Amino acid sequence: MCGIVGLLIKTEPLRDSLGELLVPMLVGMSDRGPDSAGLAVFTATLPDSYRKYSLYAGNYSIDWTDLTQSFNQLGKATIDPHGNQAVLMTDQPPETVKSWLKETYPQLHLLSAGRTIDLYKDTGKPSAVADRYGFRSLKGSHAVGHTRMATESAVTPAHAHPFTAGEDFCLVHNGSLSNPNEIRRKLEPRGIHFETDNDTEAACRFLEYRMREGDDLETAIQKGFEELDGFYTFLMGTADKLALVRDPFACKPAIVAETDDYVAIASEFRSLAHLPNVNQANIYEPAPEEMYVWTV
Amino acid sequence: MDSLTIAPSTETLTFDLSQTTLREVNSFLHHDPLNNGGKKVAIAHPDGAHNLAVGIDAPIEVEIHGHTGYYTAGMNKQATVTLHGNAGTGVAENMMSGKVHVKGFASVSAGASAHGGLLVIDGDAGLRCGISLKGADIVVGGSVGSFSGFMAQAGRMVICGNAGDALGDSLYEAVIYVRGNIKSLGADAQLEPMNDEDYAIVQSLLTQAGLPHNPQDFKRVASARQLYHWNADVNQEY
Amino acid sequence: MNNLYREESAGYDRRILHYIQNAAAHGLYEIRGLGAKRSLPHFDDLVFLGASLTRYPLEGYREKCVTKTVLGTRYASKPIELDIPITIAGMSFGSLSANVKEALGLAATEMGTSTTTGDGGMTQEERQSSKTLVYQCLPSRYGFNPDDVRKANAIEVVIGQGAKPGGGGMLLGQKINPRVAAMRTLPEGVDQRSACRHPDWTGPDDLTIKIQELRELTDWEKPIYVKVGASRTYNDVKLAVHAGADVIVVDGMQGGTAATQTVFIENVGIPTLAALRQAVEALEDMDMKGKVQLIISGGIRTGADVAKALAMGADAVSIGQAVLMALGCNSESYIQDGEHHSAIDDYLELGTAPGYCHHCHTGKCPVGVTTQDPMLEKRLEPEVGAKRLKNYLKTLNMELTTIARACGKQNVHHLEREDLVALTVEAAAMAKLPLAGTSWIPGVQGY
Numbered sequence: 001m002c003g004i005v006g007l008l009i010k011t012e013p014l015r016d017s018l019g020e021l022l023v024p025m026l027v028g029m030s031d032r033g034p035d036s037a038g039l040a041v042f043t044a045t046l047p048d049s050y051r052k053y054s055l056y057a058g059n060y061s062i063d064w065t066d067l068t069q070s071f072n073q074l075g076k077a078t079i080d081p082h083g084n085q086a087v088l089m090t091d092q093p094p095e096t097v098k099s100w101l102k103e104t105y106p107q108l109h110l111l112s113a114g115r116t117i118d119l120y121k122d123t124g125k126p127s128a129v130a131d132r133y134g135f136r137s138l139k140g141s142h143a144v145g146h147t148r149m150a151t152e153s154a155v156t157p158a159h160a161h162p163f164t165a166g167e168d169f170c171l172v173h174n175g176s177l178s179n180p181n182e183i184r185r186k187l188e189p190r191g192i193h194f195e196t197d198n199d200t201e202a203a204c205r206f207l208e209y210r211m212r213e214g215d216d217l218e219t220a221i222q223k224g225f226e227e228l229d230g231f232y233t234f235l236m237g238t239a240d241k242l243a244l245v246r247d248p249f250a251c252k253p254a255i256v257a258e259t260d261d262y263v264a265i266a267s268e269f270r271s272l273a274h275l276p277n278v279n280q281a282n283i284y285e286p287a288p289e290e291m292y293v294w295t296v
Numbered sequence: 297m298d299s300l301t302i303a304p305s306t307e308t309l310t311f312d313l314s315q316t317t318l319r320e321v322n323s324f325l326h327h328d329p330l331n332n333g334g335k336k337v338a339i340a341h342p343d344g345a346h347n348l349a350v351g352i353d354a355p356i357e358v359e360i361h362g363h364t365g366y367y368t369a370g371m372n373k374q375a376t377v378t379l380h381g382n383a384g385t386g387v388a389e390n391m392m393s394g395k396v397h398v399k400g401f402a403s404v405s406a407g408a409s410a411h412g413g414l415l416v417i418d419g420d421a422g423l424r425c426g427i428s429l430k431g432a433d434i435v436v437g438g439s440v441g442s443f444s445g446f447m448a449q450a451g452r453m454v455i456c457g458n459a460g461d462a463l464g465d466s467l468y469e470a471v472i473y474v475r476g477n478i479k480s481l482g483a484d485a486q487l488e489p490m491n492d493e494d495y496a497i498v499q500s501l502l503t504q505a506g507l508p509h510n511p512q513d514f515k516r517v518a519s520a521r522q523l524y525h526w527n528a529d530v531n532q533e534y
Numbered sequence: 535m536n537n538l539y540r541e542e543s544a545g546y547d548r549r550i551l552h553y554i555q556n557a558a559a560h561g562l563y564e565i566r567g568l569g570a571k572r573s574l575p576h577f578d579d580l581v582f583l584g585a586s587l588t589r590y591p592l593e594g595y596r597e598k599c600v601t602k603t604v605l606g607t608r609y610a611s612k613p614i615e616l617d618i619p620i621t622i623a624g625m626s627f628g629s630l631s632a633n634v635k636e637a638l639g640l641a642a643t644e645m646g647t648s649t650t651t652g653d654g655g656m657t658q659e660e661r662q663s664s665k666t667l668v669y670q671c672l673p674s675r676y677g678f679n680p681d682d683v684r685k686a687n688a689i690e691v692v693i694g695q696g697a698k699p700g701g702g703g704m705l706l707g708q709k710i711n712p713r714v715a716a717m718r719t720l721p722e723g724v725d726q727r728s729a730c731r732h733p734d735w736t737g738p739d740d741l742t743i744k745i746q747e748l749r750e751l752t753d754w755e756k757p758i759y760v761k762v763g764a765s766r767t768y769n770d771v772k773l774a775v776h777a778g779a780d781v782i783v784v785d786g787m788q789g790g791t792a793a794t795q796t797v798f799i800e801n802v803g804i805p806t807l808a809a810l811r812q813a814v815e816a817l818e819d820m821d822m823k824g825k826v827q828l829i830i831s832g833g834i835r836t837g838a839d840v841a842k843a844l845a846m847g848a849d850a851v852s853i854g855q856a857v858l859m860a861l862g863c864n865s866e867s868y869i870q871d872g873e874h875h876s877a878i879d880d881y882l883e884l885g886t887a888p889g890y891c892h893h894c895h896t897g898k899c900p901v902g903v904t905t906q907d908p909m910l911e912k913r914l915e916p917e918v919g920a921k922r923l924k925n926y927l928k929t930l931n932m933e934l935t936t937i938a939r940a941c942g943k944q945n946v947h948h949l950e951r952e953d954l955v956a957l958t959v960e961a962a963a964m965a966k967l968p969l970a971g972t973s974w975i976p977g978v979q980g981y
Contacts, residue, residue, distance in 0.1 A: 001739035001773070028344075032739040034776065149739055149776055152769050176737065231736060248442070250404065250423050251736035253385060267739075269363045269384060270344025283363070283382060285403055285422055288442065322750045346743045351680050351751035366743045367734070371680040371751060385743075386734035392679055408733040409675040411719070427733040428675055430719040447729060449719045469721055524724045525707060526562070 001149045002161070002174040003029025004254070006235045006265040008142035008242045008294050014261055019138035021275060023130045025264065026145045028271030030126045032174075033147025036160035037129040038121025040170040040237050042296075043140040046115040049091045051167070053101070054111040054119040056157060057084040067105065074100055082133045085111075087118050094167075109158060109195075114168030116239045121146075121160040141296045144237040146172035153198045163201045165192075165208030168239040173200040174252040174267055175232035183227060203228055207236070221245055221291055235265060240296045250288035257281040263294045307336060308359075314341040318348065325349055325375075329356040344384065349377050352394075369396045372413060388415045391432055404441070407434045410451070416505040423460065426453045429470050435505035445472045445517075446482065454501045456509055467519035473498050475513050486520040563797055565704060567894025567904060568855055569697055569790040569833065574805040576788070576833060577842040579961030580954050581970060584940040592939035599935040600945040603850050605827045606688060606757020606780040609749070613780075614666060614688050614757055616850070617646025618931045619946060620840055623785075623831050623854035624670050624690065624761070626652030628705050628714040629792030629894065630858075631911035632659050634903055637861060637919030639663025644920070645927045650690060650852070653703050653728055655717045656682040663916075668759065671748065673702060674728035676718040680751060688781070689748050690759035691741070693770075696789025696832040699763030699803045702728035704793040708897035711906040738773035745778045759783050764809030764832065765802070771816035775826050783852060784813045786832025790855035792904060793895030806832035808964035814847030823847070837933020844934070845949035846965060860926035861919045862901040864888050868913040877901050877913075 005025040009015045018041065026037060046052060064081040068088075071077045074097075077090035090097060094113060101108055112119035118140075120133040126147045130136065146161035153159050162170035177183075180199035183206050188194065192205050206227065210220035217238060224234075224245070233252040236243040244265055246254060257264045257272045259281045266272050275281070286292050309332060311321045321339060329337065329352070336357045342348055346365035349358050352375040360368070363381040373392045382400035391410040398406075401419030408424065410432030417425075417434070423441035426434050429448035439457030446462070448470035458476035465482020472485075473494065481487070490498075490511075498511035542548065556564065585591035592599065606613040622642050627635050629652065636659045642649045648666035655677020656669055669686030671678060683689060694700060705714075707723040715722040735744045745758050760774040761783035774782050786806025791799065810830045817823040830843045831852035843851050855863075866888045867874045877888070880900035884893045894904035902913025938946045941953045955970040956962035962969045963976035 001737040003739070031742055149773070151738070151773065152766065174739070250441070253403065253740075255403075268344055268365055269382070270346075270365055273343035273363070279362075283400075285401070288423065318750070319754075323753060326753065347747045347750045350747050353680065366740070367747045370747055371683075373680060385740070389734045390675060390678060390680070405734040409678065411679060424733065428729065430675070446733075466727075468719075468724070524721065526725045526727070 001032065001151055001176070001252075002172070003032035003147040003267045003271070004172045004174050004233060004235045004265070005029060005145040005267070005271055006143065006237070006242050006244070006263075008263045008296060009140075009261065010263070011261045015141055016139050018140050018143055019134075019136045021262075021264075022138070022143050022145060023135050024274045025266055025271040026130055026135070026147060027127045028273075029147040029267055032267055033149045034125060035150055035155045036121065036123045036148040036157070037126035037146065038119070038148075038160045038162050038172075039130075039133075039135055039138070039143060039145040040112065040117055040119045040162045040164070041138045041140040041143045042116045042168075042237060042239060043118060044116070045239060046089065047091075048115075050089060051091075051094055051097065051113055051115060052087050052089040052118065053097060053113050054117070055086050055088055055101070055105075056109040056111050056121075057086075057107065058109065058157060060084075060107045062086075062105070062108065070104065071100065082120070085120055085122075085133060112164040112170065113166075114239065117164070117168045117170060117237070119162060119164060119170065121162065122157045123155055123160065141240075142237060142242050144170055144172055144235055144242070151176055151199075153196060156196075159196050159198050161200060162237070163198070163204035165205045166212060169204075169208050169211070169236070171200065171204040171207065171234055171236045173203060173232055173234055174254075175247065176230055177203060177228055177232060178230035179228070180230075199230075203232070203234065217241065217243055218291055218293065225289060233267070242294045244286055244292040245290070246286055246288045248289050254286050255283065256286060256292070257283045308338045309335045310338040310340060312340045313343065313345055313348075318345055321348070322350060325352050325354075325356075325358065329354045329375075332356075342381070346384070349375070352377070355394075363400070372396055382419070383417075387417075388413070388432075391415065401438065406436075407432055410434070414501075414504060420457065426451070426470070426472075429453065433501055433504075435501050435507065437505070437507055439476065442479070443482070445470060445485075448472070452497060452501065454498055454505075454514070456502075456507060464517045464519070466523055467517075468524075469519065471497075472517040473514040474517060475509060475515075478515070478517070481517065484520050484523040485517050488516045488518050490514065490516050563795050565706070565793050565895050566796055566799070566892045567790070567792050567794075568799075568892040569788045570800050571892075572800055574788060574833075575807050575958065575960040575964050576805065577807065577839045579807075579958045580842050580956055580965060580967065582841070582845070582937055582941055582953055583955060585942045589942045591942050592944065594936050594939050595932075597939060598944055599938050600947075601931060601935060603947070605829070605850060606759075608757075608780040608826055609778065610688075610755060610757040610780050612687075612755045612757075614648060614668075616648060616666065618927065619844060619848075619850040619934075620645075620834075620927055620930055621647050621668075621829065621850055621852045622649040622857055623789075623852040624650035624652040624668070624692070625854055625858075626654035626703075626705070626792070627657045627660065628652075628654040628709060628718065628906070629904055631902065631905055631914065632657060632713075633911055633914050633916050634858075634861060634919060635660040636663045636916040637914065637923060638857065639665075639667070640916060640920035641923035641927060642666070644924050645931075647927070648687070651686075653692075654705075654714065655679075656685070657717075661685055670761075672728065673730060673732045674718075675733065676720075676728070683748065683751055686756065688757040688759055689752070690761050690783065691744065691748070691779075692761045693741075693774075694761070694763030694765075694785070695791060696763045696785030696787050696803055696806070696809075697791035698794045698798040699765040700730060701794065701798050701802070702730040703791070704728065704895070706793055706895050706897070709906045714906055738777045741774075741777040749778075757781055759829070761785060763787075763789070764804045764806065764812075767804065767809040767812040768816045771813045771828075772820060775817070775820055775822050779826060781827045781829060782813065782817075783829040783831065784809050785852075786810070786830070788833030789831055790858075791894075805964065806830060806834075807961060810843060810846050810848060811965050817847070837930040838937060840930055840934045841937040841946070841949060842954060844946055845953050846951050849947070857923060857926070858903050860923050861903050861914060862922070863899075863903050864891050865901055868901040869918050870913055870915065875913075
């Protein structure tokens with residue numbers, strides 16, 4: 001069970017303060033999710049052929065400069081390291097990059113891939129995770145964050161949210177699905193690989209699978225209402241959108257504050273209280289089984 | 297008088313939750329409210345705090361300025377608590393007496409299991425408003441979400457806007473009055489004709505809530521009492 | 535000579551035949567009282583390794599053996615102190631008569647232990663008779679109010695029961711008399727079905743806030759227990775700890791009920807033995823053993839059961855059904871005005887007999903325990919019941935200390951799981967204890 005936060009900045013200049021505004025939101029949800037935290041940030045989109053890869057080294061010590069040099073034999077890459085996490089950027093074909101990473105650095109965990117998404121997640125108190133990866137300095141148009149209180153699966157960085165699938169797609173979840181294993185068994189024969197036993201990963205991969213099959217985000221979510229059983233509030237991020245849905249019972253909380261400058265989403269108002277002009281914001285609770293989609 | 301000094305109000309004692317802990321404020325409200333010369337208590341900067349003003353048992357007035365988290369004024373007795381903002385989950389849950397007035401909207405489970413007193417919500421209420429209601433009155437100026445009045449046992453709900461799905465599911469003796477549309481009725485809930493007593497009740501509750509609507513515009517929803525005995529068909533053969 | 539050979543089907547034995555034909559006749563599932571009747575791996579399948587040459591025993595009835603038990607030391611400023619590690623489980627006024635509730639309180643007070651309210655609120659009688667009273671906060675919230683919260687010595691947030699994890703309680707119309715109806719704000723005679731979820735929170739993150747509300751209400755004085763029905767116990771215990779519980783109560787599938795669907799009683803939940811081991815593992819993995827106390831319930835009947843539960847890692851046990859049996863449940867007779875009276879005919883009227891009765895749900899308890907009938911409830915006089923229950927609790931405590939001394943312990947809480955071995959592979963696997971005479975623990979690597 002967990003806390004979720006999301007922020008989409010409408011006014012260009014304020015995008016430099018994304019991390020500054022978001023960190024108190026994330027830390028505000030520490031009681032709901034004390035054991036891990038994560039954040040997906042959507043930044044300026046890379047040119048068509050480029051991709052960035054958020055890499056996580058865990059307890060392994062990786063010399064990121066070595067990694068880049070070694071990668072350069074394959075093609076040009078730049079790297080932006082934050083301790084045991086780094087964002088690798090290159091124009092090499094994604095399949096080549098992924099197989100090179102798997103072969104050369106099997107200990108590395110690929111957190112996300114895409115043209116706009118950077119992803120950080122780790123175990124520990126949300127404030128500690130935010131400090132560890134310098135969340136305050138992050139810039140971008142929108143972000144999806146999560147604090148976790150593990151229900152059934154283990155407390156590891158891989159089990160932390162956001163979950164990603166495909167490119168430039170992430171999902172965070174508050175609640176508990178009651179049929180995640182069945183979803184997973186439906187997807188696995190279609191070549192979809194799971195990295196954890198977390199129920200949220202099933203929802204994330206299901207929706208991304210539907211989109212790869214041709215659904216737009218809204219249609220995929222509609223199919224999700226039919227297939228995914230249990231209690232959930234999902235917040236999703238794509239290259240240019242934030243989307244929020246709640247199950248028909250809407251047992252897990254969510255609140256939205258919208259101004260001319262931003263749309264902010266959190267499990268509880270206490271994560272929104274510090275935002276500029278929040279008292280003048282349009283504040284509302286998203287209705288169950290309705291889709292809320294905001295575009296950058 | 298020095299214009300730069302703010303004179304302490306003789307009417308109101310103010311706590312600022314950004315300076316004072318929740319524990320201190322609640323402890324004051326439990327133990328000292330009447331030694332305070334009958335002053336109103338105001339609470340500033342709740343900023344979404346949970347469990348604010350829970351468990352008061354004194355005829356005092358409390359004004360909260362801002363939005364709150366879960367269980368605001370939970371289990372209230374005697375006090376009049378006014379929230380100038382939105383309430384999180386379970387406002388006035390298990391209230392015994394007194395009045396709780398939310399000037400904004402209220403999240404899910406508003407007035408859950410409340411035994412007595414009056415809960416007024418000027419805006420909308422979320423899902424499960426008045427769930428397990430046990431005798432309190434609830435007046436909602438706006439609309440209520442799905443499953444409102446679920447398993448409500450006693451008390452009255454007046455909904456000035458619309459009601460979501462499964463209104464009054466598994467109702468016992470509580471009665472729900474709705475002015476707007478009802479998306480669907482829950483199991484064992486039925487529309488019934490309004491009588492003079494119903495009109496009088498609705499009028500009285502609207503007046504207490506300060507709402508101008510005409511009682512003639514309301515419909516009555518109550519239990520069909522078909523679920524009162526799970527084995528009705530076989531004449532209690534169990 | 536009649537040489538007729540009759541072979542009963544294993545798959546369609548008389549029990550199943552009766553079930554099918556009953557379902558066909560009524561189109562309804564069966565509701566009944568008490569706990570699971572099926573055979574389950576249990577504490578009976580464990581034995582103690584008494585002292586010999588490697589360990590030295592204490593004299594069985596003479597030498598000091600501490601039974602004092604403290605619960606709720608984590609956050610509460612006023613923890614619960616008990617003389618024995620055996621508590622009385624939550625059973626409602628409504629399912630039980632007021633006389634029975636009073637008897638429980640009297641006996642528990644004399645023995646220095648606690649009773650627990652149940653679904654339906656707190657009665658004056660039980661608050662007065664029971665020195666240490668745990669007040670339950672249940673999904674139904676029947677009769678729940680802040681005055682009684684303040685009067686209680688501890689608060690137990692009930693998530694579920696061993697007899698029916700995931701389900702709500704039931705109380706059929708026959709037992710909803712005017713007093714019960716008023717306490718629960720229900721029409722008289724209605725078949726009452728309690729909610730399965732709390733009305734104002736869902737999940738451990740919300741529970742954190744709910745627990746904080748109860749603490750704020752009581753100025754952080756009273757211990758908060760969280761009770762779960764045994765199913766995904768390892769995770770449930772971890773989450774209850776995360777949510778801020780002082781004490782966790784785990785109720786195994788043998789736990790009783792006053793009225794629940796048979797299909798629930800027999801098919802949902804895991805045995806107490808397995809649940810206890812999972813709960814202890816969760817606390818140990820979180821380094822919370824001893825900081826958050828653990829109470830186990832569900833089929834605790836004997837002093838040996840208590841000793842085994844403590845050895846496996848419980849801080850205390852909680853007893854429901856066996857307590858009712860001590861009061862006379864399923865006896866052939868009851869004592870009224872100092873004399874024994876046969877109850878056989880009343881059992882027959884219910885279509886049952888002493889030793890088989892599970893008709894708590896009907897309110898027609900022949901010995902006056904689970905009833906609201908004014909005539910029947912007189913069959914259990916509070917003083918008589920209290921005396922019998924006191925005797926029973928005393929016996930359990932003597933058996934517990936006897937075993938503890940035999941294992942060389944001066945304190946019953948010093949029993950440890952290495953004092954136990956299992957007699958069956960099933961029990962060994964569920965309790966993670968070696969099979970007697972071997973070092974083999976099924977399912978554990980390295981053995």
